[in-house]
Amino acid sequence: MEWTSIGTFRDDAAERAAREAREDRAPDAEGRVEPRSSDAAADRAMDRYASGEDAAFSELYDLLAPRLFAFLLRTTHSRSEAEDLVQQTMLKMHAARGRFIRGAGVVPWAFSIARRLVIDRARRSKVRGVMSHPGDAGDAIAHLASLDLAVDEIVHAKWLGKLIQRELERLPTKNRLAFELVKRDGLTHAEAAKVLGITVMAVKLRTHRTCVALRAALHQSLDARDP
Amino acid sequence: MNQAVLSEELKRRVLHAVEAAPAPTRSAESKRTAWLVGGALVLSFVAYLAYGGVRITNRPTSLMVGTVAGTAIIAALAIWMTVGRGRAMLGRSSSVLMAVAIGSPVALFAWKIIWSAGYERGLDRWPTRFGLRCLGVSLTLGALPLAAMLFSRRGTDGVHPGRAGLSIGVAFGLGVATLVDAWCPVAYVPHFLVGHVLPLAMLGAAGLWFGKKILAP
Numbered sequence: 267m268e269w270t271s272i273g274t275f276r277d278d279a280a281e282r283a284a285r286e287a288r289e290d291r292a293p294d295a296e297g298r299v300e301p302r303s304s305d306a307a308a309d310r311a312m313d314r315y316a317s318g319e320d321a322a323f324s325e326l327y328d329l330l331a332p333r334l335f336a337f338l339l340r341t342t343h344s345r346s347e348a349e350d351l352v353q354q355t356m357l358k359m360h361a362a363r364g365r366f367i368r369g370a371g372v373v374p375w376a377f378s379i380a381r382r383l384v385i386d387r388a389r390r391s392k393v394r395g396v397m398s399h400p401g402d403a404g405d406a407i408a409h410l411a412s413l414d415l416a417v418d419e420i421v422h423a424k425w426l427g428k429l430i431q432r433e434l435e436r437l438p439t440k441n442r443l444a445f446e447l448v449k450r451d452g453l454t455h456a457e458a459a460k461v462l463g464i465t466v467m468a469v470k471l472r473t474h475r476t477c478v479a480l481r482a483a484l485h486q487s488l489d490a491r492d493p
Numbered sequence: 494m495n496q497a498v499l500s501e502e503l504k505r506r507v508l509h510a511v512e513a514a515p516a517p518t519r520s521a522e523s524k525r526t527a528w529l530v531g532g533a534l535v536l537s538f539v540a541y542l543a544y545g546g547v548r549i550t551n552r553p554t555s556l557m558v559g560t561v562a563g564t565a566i567i568a569a570l571a572i573w574m575t576v577g578r579g580r581a582m583l584g585r586s587s588s589v590l591m592a593v594a595i596g597s598p599v600a601l602f603a604w605k606i607i608w609s610a611g612y613e614r615g616l617d618r619w620p621t622r623f624g625l626r627c628l629g630v631s632l633t634l635g636a637l638p639l640a641a642m643l644f645s646r647r648g649t650d651g652v653h654p655g656r657a658g659l660s661i662g663v664a665f666g667l668g669v670a671t672l673v674d675a676w677c678p679v680a681y682v683p684h685f686l687v688g689h690v691l692p693l694a695m696l697g698a699a700g701l702w703f704g705k706k707i708l709a710p
Contacts, residue, residue: 331504357507362649363517363518364522367582370582383710386709460583
């Protein structure tokens with residue numbers, strides 16, 4: 267499983283502050299939160315597509331599909347299933363393009379469709395997929411290799427990634443999902459709240475609880491590793 | 494942020510599927526929705542006129558105007574809260590939708606009883622009027638607009654399709670209750686519960702069931 271936000275859990279205050287500043291964008295005077303540039307680009311692409319510009323769909327795919335895939339891969343633990351669900355999500359968005367409200371945010375809507383498809387699939391199969399795909403590890407290694415890190419840093423990052431993933435799996439699903447939507451998929455608290463159908467306060471609370479649990483687990487593991 | 498690598502093959506497959514099955518654009522869909530929902534509303538209103546339309550009978554005009562105006566305000570608020578989504582695809586939160594679904598029938602009942610109680614013989618017993626006719630009229634008038642509205646929203650609510658359908662059903666039921674209030678002079682409590690409040694629950698239940706089927710992506 268690829269985990270590129272390991273830096274968040276390192277004791278690197280500057281990096282953490284920068285990341286938090288990016289994610290917790292302050293609302294303006296009217297209470298609106300300025301969307302990140304890729305979100306704004308996706309909104310514009312969907313708007314153009316809904317208005318009849320067919321070529322905008324390819325752009326929309328490039329902006330949304332990787333984020334949806336990352337979310338679905340974590341949720342299903344299966345690359346083929348995640349790809350299938352990305353395809354279904356994009357096709358559902360295409361089918362409903364005429365009903366897309368002008369000026370609406372496309373990212374939370376896309377995530378809500380993806381999440382609904384996962385729930386439907388789980389209900390149909392009655393079995394939650396828990397198997398890991400060998401391709402996931404390959405992706406992670408390729409990504410780490412591209413970062414041009416020393417071998418011991420790669421080993422440490424892999425160990426840390428696995429540890430975080432293991433701790434996340436132990437947490438309640440509702441807390442984990444809120445945490446992942448905000449910290450991994452880059453949604454704002456308000457967007458995650460819309461996707462999950464809960465209040466912003468509940469998202470903040472669940473994310474905070476997950477962070478606290480992860481921090482405690484990491485401290486414990488790091489202490490045990492380097493006494 | 495986790496940016497897993499997607500195959501180019503998947504993109505080709507998606508783009509091919511999109512080309513193979515074109516979807517209507519926003520302007521085409523808006524026209525279709527206007528025709529669909531507008532047509533359903535017109536048909537319902539024609540059916541209402543066929544039932545007799547507004548009937549003041551021997552009740553004071555202020556009683557009728559008061560109950561109809563109150564019901565209309567409650568209905569307008571409920572429709573605005575459930576059908577209106579502002580500039581967001583995911584609509585109102587679940588708690589707001591549930592508040593509308595539960596609170597607005599209670600508000601309708603309270604308003605009708607309180608306003609009618611202010612008039613002499615306003616709450617007279619009508620044991621022979623069970624409310625079945627009003628129930629039938631309400632369901633007949635409400636079914637088509639509700640179906641049209643749910644169809645016009647199909648495949649767009651990935652968060653709470655059932656609750657959205659439930660609250661839209663209740664809100665449309667309230668819209669119909671406004672017309673039925675202008676038609677039916679009876680404020681006898683059992684009659685009102687069966688003929689005017691029960692349809693809200695039935696349209697809400699229909700909205701809940703169809704919402705899960707239609708509104709979900």
